[in-house]
Amino acid sequence: xxxxxxxxxxxxxxxxxxxxxxxxxxxxxxxxxxxxxxxxxxxxxxxxxxxxxxxxxxxxxxxxxxxxxxxxxxxxxxxxxxxxxxxxxxxxxxxxxxxxxxxxxxxxxxxxxxxxxxxxxxxxxxxxxxxxxxxxxxxxxxxxxxxxxxxxxxxxxxxxxxxxxxxxxxxxxxxxxxxxxxxxxxxxxxxxxxxxxxxxxxxxxxxxxxxxxxxx
Numbered sequence: 001x002x003x004x005x006x007x008x009x010x011x012x013x014x015x016x017x018x019x020x021x022x023x024x025x026x027x028x029x030x031x032x033x034x035x036x037x038x039x040x041x042x043x044x045x046x047x048x049x050x051x052x053x054x055x056x057x058x059x060x061x062x063x064x065x066x067x068x069x070x071x072x073x074x075x076x077x078x079x080x081x082x083x084x085x086x087x088x089x090x091x092x093x094x095x096x097x098x099x100x101x102x103x104x105x106x107x108x109x110x111x112x113x114x115x116x117x118x119x120x121x122x123x124x125x126x127x128x129x130x131x132x133x134x135x136x137x138x139x140x141x142x143x144x145x146x147x148x149x150x151x152x153x154x155x156x157x158x159x160x161x162x163x164x165x166x167x168x169x170x171x172x173x174x175x176x177x178x179x180x181x182x183x184x185x186x187x188x189x190x191x192x193x194x195x196x197x198x199x200x201x202x203x204x205x206x207x208x209x210x211x212x213x214x215x216x
Contacts, residue, residue, distance in 0.1 A: 005053045009115055009128065010138045011044070015120040018113035018126065022078075023139025025117040026096045026105065027055070027147035032182075032198050033165070033172030034158060035081035037093065040101035042109050043139050047073040055148035067149040070142045077152045078106035078144075083150035087195040097121060100135050103143075115139050145192050 002128035026038040029075070039090045043049070049069050069072070071077060080102035082095040090098070101121055105123050109208070116136045121127060130136055134144035152171055159168035165181045165188065172178070174197055182201040184189075 004136055005138060005141050007045075007138050010043070011140055013113045013128075013194065014045070020111045021113045021115060021139060022104065022107065022110055022122075023115045023133075023137055023141070024100045024119075025134050025140050025143040025147055026099055026149045027144070028172065029096055030174075031172035031192070032174050032178065032195050033084070033167060033188070034143045034155060035083045035151070036087060036095050036099050037079060037081045037147045037151040037154070038096065038103045039076050039077065039079045039143040039150065040100070040103040040107050040111075041070060041139055041142040041146060042076040042107065043070075043110060043142055044073055044075045049073055049142070050137070050156035052138040052141040052145070054141060054153045055144040057135070060144070060152070063111065063145050063149050064140055066142075066145050070146055074142065076107045076109040077146060078103045078108075079146055079152075079155075080106060084190050087192050091194070092192075103124075117144070135163075156174075162190075 002178055013021050020042055022040050022042045024038060024040045026036055028036045033118055051066060080099050082099045087095040099117060109124060112126050116127055116129050117133035117140050118129060120129050120130050120145060133140040155167045155171045164185050166177050170178050182197065186201050187198045193199055
């Protein structure tokens, strides 16, 4: 079965009578730092956006360009985040579902059909879960792009607060330099303590204390 990103799932849903189709995806599920972010997008079938695809396949410049087009041309879009503390309390799977549900609730249009990347939501709306959905459905791809660009922007903001960790470079993921920073300085209050690499870093370095402050 072809997995090229296209509007075939949206067209199939419309043939069955659904008219307000929302795509949902998340970003940051595997990161060690910060929130998981979800987006919901209802594309306008009359305003095609060329180049929609899995956000991980796109350059940062291309994601930024497409993010602007999505926000301008979609019928509705919304973004929501779940912070690290709630991720630790619930687990990342449930936090991702809650982020998607929150994004869905914020849409200015009530969808009647959902296309979701590899997940089911506890909502009374017809839905279809697609494995690798962000590379197969343009609606999910659009949500993937919005979630990724929003979260990356948040990581740039936090990089100024916690400069020892390189958040603007690795976006909170478990890269060698991030793991080395954790080893040297210990985790910040916004790291995910339920994730093993963070949980194992229990030593706090004295020279990091002035950076480990929450934003007021």
